[in-house]
Amino acid sequence: MRFGVVIFPGTWSDMDFHHVISEVLHQSVEYLWHRDTDLSRFDCLVLPGGFSYGDYLRAGAIAGRSPVVSALPDFVARGGLVLGSCNGFQILCEAELLPGTLLRNECLQFRCQTTHVVVEQTETPFTRGLRRGQVLKMPIAHGEGRYHAEPAILRALIDRNQVVFRYATETGEVTAAANPNGSAWNVAGVSNEDGTVVGLMPHPERASEASVGSTDGLLLFNSLLGSLVENGSALGR
Amino acid sequence: MTAAGPKVTPDLAVAHGLSREEYDRIIGLLGREPTYTELGLFSALWSEHCSYKSSRTLLKRLPSRGPHVLQGPGENAGVVDLGDGLALAMKIESHNHPSFIEPFQGAATGVGGILRDIFTMGARPLCLLDSLRFGPPDHPATGAGSGYLLGGVVAGIAHYGNCFGCPTVGGEVGFAPEYAKNPLVNVLCLGLIARGRIFRARAEGVGNTFIYVGAKTGRDGIHGATMASESFDETSSERRPTVQVGDPFTEKLLLEACLEAMATGAIVGIQDMGAAGLACSLSEMPARAGTGAEIELDRVPQRESAMTPYELLLSESQERMLLVVTRGREAEVQRVFAKWELDAVPIGRVTGDGVLRVRMHGELVAEVPVRALTDDAPAYDRPRARPAWLDAVRAFDPATVPEPADPTAVLLHLLAAPTIASKASIWRQYDHMVGINTLVVPGSDAAVLRLKGTGKAVAVATDGNGRYAYLDPFQGGAMAVAEAARNVVCAGGRPLAMTDCLNFGSPERPEIMWQFAEAVNGIAEACRVLEIPVVGGNVSFYNETLGQAILPTPIVGVVGLLADAERRTTQWFKEPGDLVILLGDPAGGLGGSEYLATLHGRLAGTPAPLDLARERAVQAACLAAIEAGCVRSAHDCAEGGLAVALAEGCVTGPRPLGAEVALDGAGRLDARLFGEAPSRIVVSVPPGERVRFERIVREWAVPVTALGRVGGDQLTIRVDGQVRIAASLAAMAAAFGGSFERLVGGATAPAATEGAA
Amino acid sequence: MKARIFVRLRPGVLDPQGATIRKALEGLGFPEVRDLRVGKVLELTLEETDRARAQTRLDEMCRRLLANPVIEDYSCEVEESGRQPSARPGEVPGP
Amino acid sequence: MKARIFVRLRPGVLDPQGATIRKALEGLGFPEVRDLRVGKVLELTLEETDRARAQTRLDEMCRRLLANPVIEDYSCEVEESGRQPSARPGEVPGP
Ligand SMILES: Nc1ncnc2c1ncn2[C@@H]1O[C@H](COP(=O)(O)OP(=O)(O)O)[C@@H](O)[C@H]1O
Numbered sequence A: 001m002r003f004g005v006v007i008f009p010g011t012w013s014d015m016d017f018h019h020v021i022s023e024v025l026h027q028s029v030e031y032l033w034h035r036d037t038d039l040s041r042f043d044c045l046v047l048p049g050g051f052s053y054g055d056y057l058r059a060g061a062i063a064g065r066s067p068v069v070s071a072l073p074d075f076v077a078r079g080g081l082v083l084g085s086c087n088g089f090q091i092l093c094e095a096e097l098l099p100g101t102l103l104r105n106e107c108l109q110f111r112c113q114t115t116h117v118v119v120e121q122t123e124t125p126f127t128r129g130l131r132r133g134q135v136l137k138m139p140i141a142h143g144e145g146r147y148h149a150e151p152a153i154l155r156a157l158i159d160r161n162q163v164v165f166r167y168a169t170e171t172g173e174v175t176a177a178a179n180p181n182g183s184a185w186n187v188a189g190v191s192n193e194d195g196t197v198v199g200l201m202p203h204p205e206r207a208s209e210a211s212v213g214s215t216d217g218l219l220l221f222n223s224l225l226g227s228l229v230e231n232g233s234a235l236g237r
Numbered sequence B: 001m002t003a004a005g006p007k008v009t010p011d012l013a014v015a016h017g018l019s020r021e022e023y024d025r026i027i028g029l030l031g032r033e034p035t036y037t038e039l040g041l042f043s044a045l046w047s048e049h050c051s052y053k054s055s056r057t058l059l060k061r062l063p064s065r066g067p068h069v070l071q072g073p074g075e076n077a078g079v080v081d082l083g084d085g086l087a088l089a090m091k092i093e094s095h096n097h098p099s100f101i102e103p104f105q106g107a108a109t110g111v112g113g114i115l116r117d118i119f120t121m122g123a124r125p126l127c128l129l130d131s132l133r134f135g136p137p138d139h140p141a142t143g144a145g146s147g148y149l150l151g152g153v154v155a156g157i158a159h160y161g162n163c164f165g166c167p168t169v170g171g172e173v174g175f176a177p178e179y180a181k182n183p184l185v186n187v188l189c190l191g192l193i194a195r196g197r198i199f200r201a202r203a204e205g206v207g208n209t210f211i212y213v214g215a216k217t218g219r220d221g222i223h224g225a226t227m228a229s230e231s232f233d234e235t236s237s238e239r240r241p242t243v244q245v246g247d248p249f250t251e252k253l254l255l256e257a258c259l260e261a262m263a264t265g266a267i268v269g270i271q272d273m274g275a276a277g278l279a280c281s282l283s284e285m286p287a288r289a290g291t292g293a294e295i296e297l298d299r300v301p302q303r304e305s306a307m308t309p310y311e312l313l314l315s316e317s318q319e320r321m322l323l324v325v326t327r328g329r330e331a332e333v334q335r336v337f338a339k340w341e342l343d344a345v346p347i348g349r350v351t352g353d354g355v356l357r358v359r360m361h362g363e364l365v366a367e368v369p370v371r372a373l374t375d376d377a378p379a380y381d382r383p384r385a386r387p388a389w390l391d392a393v394r395a396f397d398p399a400t401v402p403e404p405a406d407p408t409a410v411l412l413h414l415l416a417a418p419t420i421a422s423k424a425s426i427w428r429q430y431d432h433m434v435g436i437n438t439l440v441v442p443g444s445d446a447a448v449l450r451l452k453g454t455g456k457a458v459a460v461a462t463d464g465n466g467r468y469a470y471l472d473p474f475q476g477g478a479m480a481v482a483e484a485a486r487n488v489v490c491a492g493g494r495p496l497a498m499t500d501c502l503n504f505g506s507p508e509r510p511e512i513m514w515q516f517a518e519a520v521n522g523i524a525e526a527c528r529v530l531e532i533p534v535v536g537g538n539v540s541f542y543n544e545t546l547g548q549a550i551l552p553t554p555i556v557g558v559v560g561l562l563a564d565a566e567r568r569t570t571q572w573f574k575e576p577g578d579l580v581i582l583l584g585d586p587a588g589g590l591g592g593s594e595y596l597a598t599l600h601g602r603l604a605g606t607p608a609p610l611d612l613a614r615e616r617a618v619q620a621a622c623l624a625a626i627e628a629g630c631v632r633s634a635h636d637c638a639e640g641g642l643a644v645a646l647a648e649g650c651v652t653g654p655r656p657l658g659a660e661v662a663l664d665g666a667g668r669l670d671a672r673l674f675g676e677a678p679s680r681i682v683v684s685v686p687p688g689e690r691v692r693f694e695r696i697v698r699e700w701a702v703p704v705t706a707l708g709r710v711g712g713d714q715l716t717i718r719v720d721g722q723v724r725i726a727a728s729l730a731a732m733a734a735a736f737g738g739s740f741e742r743l744v745g746g747a748t749a750p751a752a753t754e755g756a757a
Numbered sequence C, D: 001m002k003a004r005i006f007v008r009l010r011p012g013v014l015d016p017q018g019a020t021i022r023k024a025l026e027g028l029g030f031p032e033v034r035d036l037r038v039g040k041v042l043e044l045t046l047e048e049t050d051r052a053r054a055q056t057r058l059d060e061m062c063r064r065l066l067a068n069p070v071i072e073d074y075s076c077e078v079e080e081s082g083r084q085p086s087a088r089p090g091e092v093p094g095p
C-alpha cells in the first residue's frame, strides 16, 4: 500500500502520520508538497493536522484551494482514498470534498484532550474492519472543530449514512457532555457519498501505540489495509 | 560618517537608558562621539537585558561543566549528550515585561523567542514548559473575572505553541500578591539534534555572506531591550507602541526552512534576531568569532516605508534570523527559503578587522568595533546589602498560629488553593501531544517524552518557590534545583543538566542584588552537590512597579534521562493494596509554607532546612528503586506538605484511589500534616516488592517510613492513632479540580487580541 | 481604490463568541446590548480605477476564497475616492 | 437601534493574517490587492433611542472591553433608523 502524507505550509502532524505508517504499520509512505499534482503513485493520501497557513481567514480555507487539493477529485474518481484528520478534515470541507464545515469550538478555547467516538458507519475503507457502535479512544487537539451543516443537509448525511464517527462516552453513549466542541449531532467525522474520503477531528496517529495511551487509531489503518488486501493494491487503476 | 537623526548629547544618552559614565566609556572606546545610530546600538547592547552587566560576574559561579555537556552557557541554548548520536538543546527565557503590557502577544512572542533559540542550534523543538506567576486570582489586575492577565497569557502561549506545532507539556503556575503588577512568564524549550550537527552563532570565515531570512522588518518593539531593563512606572503605558505581534505560522515556516537549509552544509553560523534585533546579531556573531561585518541596510526586507538605520538595526520584529553562509553557496540557501516562501537576502559580508560597518543609501551610518558593543560592555559589581526587614519576617512564633480544629477542611481548602489546585483547565488549552512523544502528559511531577527509535526518554520539570527565596534566597535557589531534580527523579529520570531563569527586582537596589547573589550561590551549591551542570539560562531584573519588587523567583528547569522509557513513573496511586512509603524525614516546617500563606495570610519564618547530602541520597534511592521496577508511583512532597501529596496521589490519576495512612511521632499537628520540607518523596510499592525495595533504598541510608496502604474511597490519615483526616475521593477531587476550573475554564471574556479565530 | 469586505456568519449559524461578548458587556453594565454578532472586515487597497470592475473582482474574491457559503454571507463596499473608510457620517472615531 | 463597531489593528502593527490572505489572493489570480488588513466588525442592536447617547455608550464599551488599546483602534457607527447596515450605497450584496 502506497501512502502519501501531504504537507501544507503550517502542517504539523505530517511527521506523526509518517512515523505511524512507516514505523508501526511498515507501509511505504512518502511526503507530498502542497504544490504537487501528480498523485498517480499513491493508493491513499493523508491530509494531516496542523495550522495550514496559520488557520488565517478560516481553518483550512487557503490550503483548500491549493494545487494538491485541486487534484484530489481526479484522484478520488480513479479510486484513490483520502483521510483527513484535524486540519486535514477542515481542508476537505473547505474544498467541498466533504459536506459541512468546522467552526470555532463552542467554548471558544483550544482543546487538547482524550475523546471517545462511536463508530456509526462501517462501509468506508477506513472503518470496514470495525463494528457499528464500537467505541474508539482518540485524542483531539483543535480550536475549530465544531461541526456544522445546515439542518437539511445534516439530515441527508445521516440518512445517507455519511456520519462516520460521533463523540460519545467511554461506553458509547452519545451525550452533550461527551461533545468536546459543540459539534452538531456530536459529529466527529464524516465521509463522502462513496466512503472513499473520510474526515475526522480526532487524531488516529496519536492513538496508534500503547505507550501513548491508545491503539484504537491503528484500527482505522488496519481496516484500510484489510480492505486493500481484499481489493488489491492497484485499486482498479 | 552620516549623522542621521538628532545630535547626540549626554542627555540623549541618558534618555536611552545609559548612565553618564557609560556614555563617557563609549566616547573612550570610539575615540569620538557616537552618531545617533551608534548610540542606539550601544544603548541596546549595553542594556541589562543584552549585556548582563549586573549579573555577569556572579553567573560565572554556576558550575557549567559535566561529562554530558556539549555546549554550556554563552550560546543561544545549552546542549547535552543523550547517547545514541542524539543531543538535547535546552533553554529557558522570560517575557515578563512584554506580558504585563500585552499578555496575549507578550506571552506568544515569548514562546516564539525561545523556540528560535532552540532551532538556531540546529535542533527540532521537542517540547515547551511554562512557569507563570500572577497576583491572587481575586486581585483586580489578575482579574479572573475579566480573564485578563492569566487568560491572556495562557491563550497567548496556547496560540503560539499550538499553531507552531510544539507540545507544551508542563510548567507551573503560582500566585502571590507580589506578582500582581509584575507577572512572570518564563518559557523553557527542549530540542533534539543529531550529535554532530550542532550550529553556533558565530560569524566565521572572512568573505562569507550574511543572509537575512524570515519576516520583514517593521517598527516593532524598538527599545524592547531597554524596556526589559527598566521598572514600571506610571508612564510605562506611553511606551506601548513597542508591542510586537507574533506570527507562529511564519515561525513554523522559518523552522522548516532553517533545518532544511542547515542540511545543505552551506550555513556556517546562525543566530535568531531577538532582543535588540539585527544590532545584537550583527555584533554578537562576529564578536564570538573574532571577525567584523560590513552591512548594507537598504537590502533588509522592510514592511514599512522610510525606516531609518536606527530603526532597522533596533527593530525587534519577530520571526527573523541572521545566517552566515559560505561565500558562493548563497543560492543553495536562498532556494530553500524560496520554497518556504520566505525572504532570504544577502545583506553583507564577514570582515577580518573586528569592526561593524553599516551603510545605508551608500553612506556609512555606523562604524564600531564589535568588541566595544559586546565584551567591552560595562560589568558591575553592584552594592549588596542584606535587607533590614529580613530578620523580622524570619522571626516567626508558631504559637501565634492556632492549630487547626478541622484538618480535613484544611486539606480541602489547600487542595483548592490556586497554587496547588489542578491546572488542567490551563493545559487542556495547550496541545501537549503533537509529535507523539509525550508519554507522561501534564499533571504529574514531570513530563516524560520518548526519544523515538532508542527506547529511552527524557523527563523534564520546572520549579521555583518565591516564598522560600524571599525568606532565604540562598536556600530558595538551592531548593529550586533540588525540587526540579526531585520531580524529574520521581518520573524515573536521571538528572542530566539544568537551565535557570532568575526573576528579580531592580539590581540597582542593594537588597535585591543581595537576594540575587545569595540565590545564585544557592543554585551553584545545589548544582555541585547534585552534580547537575547549568548549561544556560536567563536573568530578568527590574520586575518591580513603583518600588514594589516581586518575590525573588529563581525558576529552574531540570532535564533527566530515562535509559528505559518503560520504567517511567507517575505520581498517582495505581493499585489497591500497594504500600504507601515515605522516603526522607517525615518532619515538615511551617516557615514559608502554603498553609501559612493560604490559611493564615502570613509569609514568615524560615523554610525547613535543605541538607543537600540528604537530598542527593533520597533522590538516588528513589531512582534506584524506580529503575529496579519496584515502585508503582512516586510523588514529591511540595506545597501543602505530606497531606496534600497523599491527596494528590489519590485523585490526580485516571482512576482515583483512596489510602489509609498513619503518622507517629512528635510535633504540631499542622506541621506534620501540612508543613513543608525538601527531600521527601511518597512512593507506592506493590506488597510483593517490599523486601526488594527496602534492600535497594537501605544502601542510600535514607529514612524510610511505612505510612499505610492504597485502597478504599477516601483518604484517612491517623495521627498517633487518632483519625485526623477523612476526606472522600469525591470531596478531594471537587476541591482540587473545581477551583481553578472556575477561574479560567469555559468561555472567558474574549480578549480583543486573541489570535486568528 | 480602497475597499471593504464584510464577512458575517449567516443567520441561524451559532455565534458563541458574539453571545459571550454580549454577556460580558452585560456584566460590565451594558444591559442594553441585544443580538451581538461578530464578523470580519477586510480592508484593502485595489490597483484598479474602475468602480464596476472593482466590484466584480471583489465579488469574485469572496466567492473563490474569502467567504464560505456554508456559513457566511458577504458584502463588499468600494470607497468613493478621496473618502476614508473611517470618515463615515454617524461614526465616532476612537481615541 | 442597530450599530456596528469596527475594531482594527493600529497602523504599523503587524497583521500576519492580512498578509497571508493577500498572498493567497495573489496566488489565486488577484494580484491587484495591496495592503489587506483584517479587522473585526461587531453588529449589535441597542435598546436605546437616542443617537448621541448610543454613541457614548458604544464608545464606552470599546474602551472597557471590545478594543485592546495597546494594538487596536476602533470606531462605531450608529445606523440611521430603518436603514440596514448592509444597505449602503456602493455595496454589492452577496448571493
Ligand atoms: N541565569 C543564567 N544561568 C546560566 N546562564 C545564563 C543565565 N542567564 C543567561 N545565561 C546565558 O547567557 C547567555 C546570554 O543569554 P540571552 O541574552 O538570554 O541569550 P539570547 O540572546 O539567546 O536570548 C546565554 O548563553 C545564556 O544561556
Ligand SMILES: [Mg+2]
Pocket: B076, B116, B117, B272, B274
Ligand atoms: Mg538567542
